[in-house]
Amino acid sequence: MYRHILIPTDGSDLAQRAVRHALSLAKAVGAKVTAATVEASFNVYDVPSSRDLQMSGAFTEYAEHAKTHAGKILSGVAEAARAAGVPCETVQLEQDHPHEAIIAAAKQRGCDLIVMGSHGRSGIAAVVLGSVTNKVLTHTTIPVLVCH
Helix, strand or coil: CCCEEEEECCCCHHHHHHHHHHHHHHHHHCCEEEEEEEECCCCHHHCCHHHHHHHHHHHHHHHHHHHHHHHHHHHHHHHHHHHHCCCEEEEEEECCCHHHHHHHHHHHCCCCEEEEECCCCCHHHHHHHCCHHHHHHHHCCCCEEEEC
16 A cells, blocks of 8 residues: 655644644554655845845854754654654755645655645635645645645
């Protein structure tokens, strides 16, 4: 059945439900998992003009924050996987379009399933806000299991 499951997560409660489901499934079928989190790349336009001369410091600050944030999320998944007896790798991805990073990571790592959460927005909220999950669903050929 499934041998390698990608679990994209942002650390939210909804994503945590998907993590728990993915780990249960992985344990049941003897699969390994890769937990991934996607951080946006550094945007120079987010730095106030008063800090232009401190751009490298702002970049370093941002990189450290992103690494710390991703580390907390991924270490939580890795610990839950250890407790469940499921082999787990973790990866921090940097990409402004999370769905592209998720799909690329799944392909590069040979994943045969992606398990992720979705808020299930509909109507105008779905159109305006978009959905990483919806974009993954519409742009990948790898099966996706969506947890609500």
